[in-house]
Amino acid sequence: MKIIQLLVILVLFTACTVKPQPINYGSDVCHYCNMTIVDKQHASQMVTAKGKAFKYDAIECMVHSLQDEFKDTEMAHQLVADFYQPGELINATEASYLVSEQLQSPMGANLSAFKNTENGQKAQDEFGGKIYTWKEIQEYLKL
Numbered sequence: 001m002k003i004i005q006l007l008v009i010l011v012l013f014t015a016c017t018v019k020p021q022p023i024n025y026g027s028d029v030c031h032y033c034n035m036t037i038v039d040k041q042h043a044s045q046m047v048t049a050k051g052k053a054f055k056y057d058a059i060e061c062m063v064h065s066l067q068d069e070f071k072d073t074e075m076a077h078q079l080v081a082d083f084y085q086p087g088e089l090i091n092a093t094e095a096s097y098l099v100s101e102q103l104q105s106p107m108g109a110n111l112s113a114f115k116n117t118e119n120g121q122k123a124q125d126e127f128g129g130k131i132y133t134w135k136e137i138q139e140y141l142k143l
Helices: 002-015 057-068 117-127 133-138
Strands: 045-047 053-056 074-084 085-091 096-099 111-114 131-134
Touching: 002 085, 045 085, 053 057, 057 074, 057 111, 057 133, 074 111, 085 131, 096 117, 096 133, 111 117
Parallel strands: none
Antiparallel strands: 045 053, 045 074, 074 085, 096 111, 096 131
């Protein structure tokens, strides 16, 4: 009987794990603009503290969603695709952002994310544009 109780408790804890969900490129739809998510270099995702995941086709969609619908919601994860590692999601608050007309994003903000400042600077040297921090990009994209 104790084994069954332990298994039930284990299943409940496993079901309540707050973690990002895989993005199914080509079939998942952006929570903000309803476009199909296809671009692995610009996708993003937020997960609430309660474990609900929201996927986006562009970083700017996630930022706008965060400023609007989720402005009073506690987030456990805010993730963006690393431009140099397509499909790999990194912590949005630690990423470096580049706005460059030479790097078009799905919704037209020309916004890409990079794992660190060094990679952002490397991209800026190659593509031009302006680098932002997480806080700065939110202000730049303010609704």
